[in-house]
Structures are given as C-alpha cells and as structure tokens.
Amino acid sequence: MSSSSFAPLLNDNFLRACLRQPTEHTPIWLMRQAGRYLPEYRATREKAGSFMGLATNTDYATEVTLQPLERYPLDAAILFSDILTVPDAMGLGLSFAMGEGPKFARVVRDEAAVNALAVPDMEKLRYVFDAVTSIRRALNGRVPLIGFSGSPWTLACYMVEGGGSDDYRQVKSLMYARPDLMHRILSVNADAVALYLNTQIEAGAQAVMVFDSWGGVLADGPFQEFSLAYSRRVLAQVKTEHEGQGIPRILFTKGGGLWLGAIADSGADVIGLDWTMNLGRARAQIGDRVALQGNLDPNVLFAPEAAIRSEARRVLDAFGRPPGGGHVFNLGHGISQFTPPDAVKALVDEVHAYSRRLREV
Amino acid sequence: MSSSSFAPLLNDNFLRACLRQPTEHTPIWLMRQAGRYLPEYRATREKAGSFMGLATNTDYATEVTLQPLERYPLDAAILFSDILTVPDAMGLGLSFAMGEGPKFARVVRDEAAVNALAVPDMEKLRYVFDAVTSIRRALNGRVPLIGFSGSPWTLACYMVEGGGSDDYRQVKSLMYARPDLMHRILSVNADAVALYLNTQIEAGAQAVMVFDSWGGVLADGPFQEFSLAYSRRVLAQVKTEHEGQGIPRILFTKGGGLWLGAIADSGADVIGLDWTMNLGRARAQIGDRVALQGNLDPNVLFAPEAAIRSEARRVLDAFGRPPGGGHVFNLGHGISQFTPPDAVKALVDEVHAYSRRLREV
Numbered sequence: 001m002s003s004s005s006f007a008p009l010l011n012d013n014f015l016r017a018c019l020r021q022p023t024e025h026t027p028i029w030l031m032r033q034a035g036r037y038l039p040e041y042r043a044t045r046e047k048a049g050s051f052m053g054l055a056t057n058t059d060y061a062t063e064v065t066l067q068p069l070e071r072y073p074l075d076a077a078i079l080f081s082d083i084l085t086v087p088d089a090m091g092l093g094l095s096f097a098m099g100e101g102p103k104f105a106r107v108v109r110d111e112a113a114v115n116a117l118a119v120p121d122m123e124k125l126r127y128v129f130d131a132v133t134s135i136r137r138a139l140n141g142r143v144p145l146i147g148f149s150g151s152p153w154t155l156a157c158y159m160v161e162g163g164g165s166d167d168y169r170q171v172k173s174l175m176y177a178r179p180d181l182m183h184r185i186l187s188v189n190a191d192a193v194a195l196y197l198n199t200q201i202e203a204g205a206q207a208v209m210v211f212d213s214w215g216g217v218l219a220d221g222p223f224q225e226f227s228l229a230y231s232r233r234v235l236a237q238v239k240t241e242h243e244g245q246g247i248p249r250i251l252f253t254k255g256g257g258l259w260l261g262a263i264a265d266s267g268a269d270v271i272g273l274d275w276t277m278n279l280g281r282a283r284a285q286i287g288d289r290v291a292l293q294g295n296l297d298p299n300v301l302f303a304p305e306a307a308i309r310s311e312a313r314r315v316l317d318a319f320g321r322p323p324g325g326g327h328v329f330n331l332g333h334g335i336s337q338f339t340p341p342d343a344v345k346a347l348v349d350e351v352h353a354y355s356r357r358l359r360e361v
Numbered sequence: 362m363s364s365s366s367f368a369p370l371l372n373d374n375f376l377r378a379c380l381r382q383p384t385e386h387t388p389i390w391l392m393r394q395a396g397r398y399l400p401e402y403r404a405t406r407e408k409a410g411s412f413m414g415l416a417t418n419t420d421y422a423t424e425v426t427l428q429p430l431e432r433y434p435l436d437a438a439i440l441f442s443d444i445l446t447v448p449d450a451m452g453l454g455l456s457f458a459m460g461e462g463p464k465f466a467r468v469v470r471d472e473a474a475v476n477a478l479a480v481p482d483m484e485k486l487r488y489v490f491d492a493v494t495s496i497r498r499a500l501n502g503r504v505p506l507i508g509f510s511g512s513p514w515t516l517a518c519y520m521v522e523g524g525g526s527d528d529y530r531q532v533k534s535l536m537y538a539r540p541d542l543m544h545r546i547l548s549v550n551a552d553a554v555a556l557y558l559n560t561q562i563e564a565g566a567q568a569v570m571v572f573d574s575w576g577g578v579l580a581d582g583p584f585q586e587f588s589l590a591y592s593r594r595v596l597a598q599v600k601t602e603h604e605g606q607g608i609p610r611i612l613f614t615k616g617g618g619l620w621l622g623a624i625a626d627s628g629a630d631v632i633g634l635d636w637t638m639n640l641g642r643a644r645a646q647i648g649d650r651v652a653l654q655g656n657l658d659p660n661v662l663f664a665p666e667a668a669i670r671s672e673a674r675r676v677l678d679a680f681g682r683p684p685g686g687g688h689v690f691n692l693g694h695g696i697s698q699f700t701p702p703d704a705v706k707a708l709v710d711e712v713h714a715y716s717r718r719l720r721e722v
Contacts, residue, residue: 167697169660176664176672219636219658219693221675257619258637275580276619297580299530303537311537314582332580336528 007141014076015144018248018270020291020326026355027075032334033068034080040067051096055081061131062138072348076143081128083150083211086192087159089120107162114181119192122199129203136204147205149196151212152189152230168217190230194237201242209250216255235267264290275332279319291326298331301343309350368502375437376505379609379631381652381687387716388436389709393695394429395441401428412457416442422492423499433709437504442489444511444572447553448520450481468523475542480553483560490564497565508566510557512573513550513591529578551591555598562603570611577616596628625651636693640680652687659692662704670711
C-alpha cells in the first residue's frame with residue numbers, strides 16, 4: 001500500500017527535532033518503551049505465549065506498540081520487534097528461553113558458516129513489515145512510527161557468540177584471527193540491514209534507527225573498521241525520503257562517546273548517546289551537523305519524582321540553547337523492566353513542561 | 362620492618378615509566394596476571410580450597426603472585442588479593458561461590474546500615490600487609506611490587522548491590538534517591554582505602570593502583586561527583602614517597618576515556634586506560650601531566666601469534682614518540698581466564714623487542 005493512504009501526522013515534533021527544525025517542546029520517546037515494565041505488556045505477552053509469538057503476530061505487535069502511548073503523551077512510537085530478526089531470517093534459528101536472553105541454534109564461527117550467509121529473502125520478514133503497516137494505521141497520525149534494526153556489528157556479535165556475552169570473546173577472536181571472515185559477515189549484514197530498513201520504510205516507518213548496541217565494546221581502530229564502516233554502509237543505502245517525506249535515520253552506538261566525531265560523519269541524521277556523554281559537550285564538538293538523541297540514565301527512574309524531574313532538567317540544560325536545536329529526549333539505554341510506570345509519567349511531563357518553559361524565556 | 366631491609370631493585374623500568382623517566386624498553390605487566398589462565402595458579406587454588414583461602418594465606422598469596430614472573434619477563438608484580446578486602450573488613454561478610462562472583466552477606470542500602478559503616482581496624486587486613494611484605498621479600502628485587510585497592514565508588518557498588526550487577530540499579534537508585542547516604546558511604550570508603558594503601562606501602566608496596574572498575578557506568582555529572590571526587594580524596598592522602606623512594610599512584614577507570622582530562626587532574630601519577638581510548642589521542646589531550654597505562658584488548662590474546670604481535674605494535678605506535686615518555690604497557694582490563702599462556706609469552710616478547718627497536722631508530 002502507499003504511505004499516502006495513511007492518516008496525516010498530528011504531532012510531528014519528533015520528526016522536526018530529528019531534522020533540526022524548531023519544535024513546540026523537546027520531543028521524548030524511550031527505548032524499549034513497549035516492554036515488561038508495563039503490566040498491560042506482560043498481559044499481552046502472556047496471551048502470546050512467547051516473545052517471538054508476540055513479535056511475529058501483527059495484532060499483538062500492534063497492541064503492545066501502542067500501549068505506552070495510551071499511558072503517556074510520548075512523541076513517537078517504535079515498532080515492537082527484536083534486533084535479531086534479520087539473522088533469524090538468515091536461518092540461524094532465534095529463540096528466547098524464559099528469563100534469559102536470545103539464543104541462536106546455529107553459530108557462525110568458521111569459513112563454511114560464513115560462506116553460507118546471504119541477504120535473506122524479505123518474505124521471511126513479512127511479519128515485521130505487516131506489523132509496521134498495521135501499527136502505522138492504528139496510530140492514525142497520532143505520532144510518527146520508528147522502524148529499526150541491529151547494526152551489522154551488533155548482529156555479528158550475536159551470530160558468532162550464539163547469544164549474549166559478557167566478554168565478546170568468540171566474536172573478537174574471529175575478528176582478530178580472521179578479519180577476512182568478519183568483513184564478509186559484516187558485508188552481508190550491512191546489505192541485509194539496509195534492505196530490511198528500506199522495506200520497513202515502504203511499509204510505513206517514518207524514521208529508522210540502527211542500534212549499534214555493542215559497538216562500544218570494540219577497541220579504537222577495530223570500532224572504526226568493523227562497526228562504524230558497516231553502519232555507514234547501511235546508511236548509504238537507506239532511503240532519505242519516501243513519497244516526499246524526509247525519513248530521519250538515527251544511529252545509536254552504546255559507549256560510542258569517544259568516537260562521536262566519526263559517528264556524526266556516518267550519514268545519520270541523528271546520533272543517539274548514552275548517559276556517559278555530556279550533551280552540551282557533544283553539541284559543541286559536532287556543531288549542527290546532526291541532531292542528538294538521549295541521554296538520561298534509565299536508573300534515574302528508580303528515584304523519587306522530584307529527583308526524576310531534576311535529572312530530566314539537567315539533561316535539557318546540558319543540551320543548552322537554543323532548546324529546539326535538534327534534541328530528541330530519550331534514555332541512554334532501554335528502560336528497565338523494573339521501572340515503576342508512574343516514574344515515566346513524571347519524566348514525560350517534566351521534559352514537555354520544562355522544555356516549553358525554556359522556549360519562552 | 363623497614364623497606365630499606367629489602368633487596369635493591371634490579372629492574373626499575375616500571376617505576377621509571379610511571380614517573381615519565383627514560384626506560385630501556387616499554388615496561389609491561391598485566392592486570393590479573395596471577396590468575397586462572399595459568400595451570401600452576403589453578404593447582405595452588407585447589408590446594409587452598411577457596412579463593413579467600415588463597416588470598417588470606419601469606420604463603421599461597423606469595424606463591425601465586427610470583428607464578429607469572431617465572432614464565433614471563435614481566436616488569437612488575439602485583440599483590441595477589443581482591444578489590445573487596447576493605448568492605449569485608451568493615452564486616453560485610455565477603456564470600457566467593459564457586460564459578461560465581463563475589464557476594465556480601467550484608468548489603469548497605471538504608472540509613473542504619475550506612476551509619477554503621479566506619480574505617481575498619483587495619484589489623485583485620487593484616488593478612489594483606491603480611492602478604493605484601495612476604496612477596497616483596499620473595500621478589501628479592503627482581504621487579505617492583507604494586508599494591509592496590511578498589512576505588513571508593515567501585516567498593517560502594519558491591520556494598521550496595523551485594524555482589525556483581527549488570528545494571529547497577531540498587532547503587533544508582535540509592536545515589537539518585539539519597540545522595541547524602543551515598544556521600545557518607547564514599548567518604549568512609551575513601552578514608553579506608555587511603556589508610557589501606559598507605560599501610561600496604563609501609564609493608565613494602567612500591568607503587569599502588571586504585572581500580573575504579575565501575576566508574577564508567579555513571580552518567581556525566583554523577584561520575585565526577587560520586588566516583589572521581591572520592592578517588593581524588595584517596596590520592597590526596599596516599600603517600601607520594603616512602604623512605605626516600607617515589608611511590609607512583611595509578612588510577613584506572615574502566616570506561617573513563619570521556620573524562621580523561623579530569624581524571625588526569627586527580628592527583629594520580631599514572632592513568633590506566635581501557636582499549637576504547639586511542640593512546641596517541643590521550644597523550645595529545647593530557648600532554649605530559651601523567652603517564653599512561655594500557656591498553657590492549659585482552660581478547661587479542663585469543664588470536665594467532667602474528668596478530669598478537671601486530672596488535673601490540675599498534676598500541677606502542679599509537680602511544681607514539683618519544684617511546685619512553687611515560688608508557689606502561691598493559692591490557693585494558695584483566696586477562697581472561699581462557700587465555701592460552703603462550704599468547705602472553707608472545708605479547709611480552711613483542712612489547713619488549715619492538716619498544717627497544719623504537720628507541721634505536
């Protein structure tokens with residue numbers, strides 16, 4: 001279907017901030033905003049039976065994506081899905097054991113496994129694109145919908161490790177021992193991710209985000225060669241507009257603050273930052289080349305309301321003036337499953353109220 | 362006993378590099394060099410029955426400290442102990458379950474527990490100081506002995522969490538909700554750590570290192586207030602010389618690259634860096650104020666010998682010229698228990714050989 005058949009957008013603050021245009025308030029959304037901290041999410045998850053049962057069912061994915069918007073006046077929705085759908089579609093067999101992280105049935109550690117990799121048929125990811133279209137319709141123009149993918153390097157971490165890791169020993173061993181194989185994995189991943197994001201855009205995503213969740217575990221040198229170069233390769237292929245609408249592209253590298261200058265030259269419109277980076281310093285460093293997204297420590301949401309509000313103001317003040325110069329408020333990482341839902345209410349309220357006040361002064 | 366009764370030092374390259382004096386080669390030692398990757402360590406550990414049985418027995422602690430020096434021409438020894446001895450001496454009840462990390466029997470999360478904290482009687486840590494003196498004697502002047510402690514913030518993480526953590530939720534909740542209590546914990550920790558390090562120096566330690574292993578999990582702002590300020594308070598109290606010998610003080614903040622400028626002003630003589638920071642960039646940023654220690658990714662040691670050697674050269678080249686301007690080679694984190702011992706042999710050989718060549722050109 002054509003995007004022009006979707007309802008017109010009522011709140012475009014998020015898209016405007018991404019493109020460094022003036023906004024009424026600093027827009028806010030939260031990584032993993034549709035998630036386990038919400039009792040209504042846990043109820044839907046229960047019905048679905050499993051995480052993948054939830055993610056692969058269009059109705060459930062639509063339902064949980066919209067849940068946080070019913071509670072809070074957030075300025076964007078993000079597709080409910082997982083960063084590992086692409087390697088799953090490559091045939092690696094993704095599963096989620098209860099209470100544990102993702103697991104792949106097959107790991108990619110030798111030449112044969114690497115050579116067998118290919119950009120997957122997008123039909124295998126049809127459930128994602130169907131969810132995008134369904135969510136976009138259900139949003140009915142309320143706020144924009146963000147699509148996303150893991151970065152080539154972050155996907156490779158899981159593909160080589162076979163799941164989460166605390167030392168990245170397998171993926172780094174392969175990288176240092178056989179850089180040729182790692183480059184081949186990353187090339188396939190980059191082209192797959194670009195196609196995946198473009199297909200999400202065609203299905204209705206109004207912005208896309210690349211999660212380089214594990215770029216920050218790399219050494220200086222290898223980061224540029226094995227992570228950033230392939231995020232750049234993705235961004236070079238992802239649409240910058242669709243049916244006349246600009247499509248902001250966000251790149252988030254957890255722990256990437258030391259490489260901000262290079263990341264800002266990746267081709268992304270928006271750079272996501274974790275809480276270790278001072279937003280004012282980041283802005284001074286990269287000027288107006290890109291917008292910034294972030295960067296409250298998610299653990300602030302365990303503090304009393306007054307502290308949440310004061311830490312939110314601290315982030316807005318750090319970004320500085322003019323307050324509308326391209327700031328999307330977010331956490332510096334996904335929201336914790338233990339977060340009290342009322343804490344999010346206070347946060348969203350403070351970001352909206354205080355950023356409006358900043359615009360009046 | 363008086364340090365003057367110890368044997369004269371035969372290899373002072375490490376101490377000279379810490380004080381930014383010329384050296385014959387770039388000195389190298391490895392964080393956790395006495396550890397599980399060595400079969401002889403595992404044999405002693407087996408005899409001792411438990412980790413704390415190993416750490417609290419002077420003979421065993423001496424034996425394992427010297428084991429890596431028998432295999433490799435390392436330029437320094439580091440006391441075999443744990444970073445959590447101080448909170449254990451405060452009465453929190455440290456234990457190590459097999460195959461798991463450290464656990465405290467009592468956690469510090471409320472006002473009563475915080476108010477009960479005090480600088481412990483150093484007699485409770487006599488086993489550490491006895492080990493220092495015993496190791497120094499056994500070294501017989503071969504290389505200098507480094508003493509160490511966890512930083513006030515890093516100790517607080519374990520004291521509040523009760524063990525390791527992947528999100529630091531408890532300690533950050535306390536910090537954001539009750540900064541007054543957190544400051545009280547950190548004040549006691551800082552004074553305890555300073556006294557602990559000074560007593561190690563009196564017992565024979567020729568350099569000391571503060572491990573701020575978890576400083577990097579803090580947001581910009583809280584890092585300076587809750588981590589760095591208390592490392593500074595430690596360093597302000599730790600001896601800069603003992604019996605006429607300069608005592609280099611090393612501060613290592615994992616993930617602290619973004620705050621390098623402030624860390625270099627902490628009062629430390631040497632700043633430890635993890636692998637995310639380019640050493641040449643670090644040196645350009647802080648000039649000759651302090652020496653630098655680091656920063657090879659420990660996972661390089663899983664690569665074939667040629668790659669290990671080339672990555673070691675890359676670190677030395679990044680530090681740049683003059684090669685003797687205050688560089689102590691190390692990993693950017695503790696060595697992995699899975700490291701093949703021969704990999705360390707290649708690394709030490711390459712650092713010595715290549716850094717000597719750099720001095721000849």
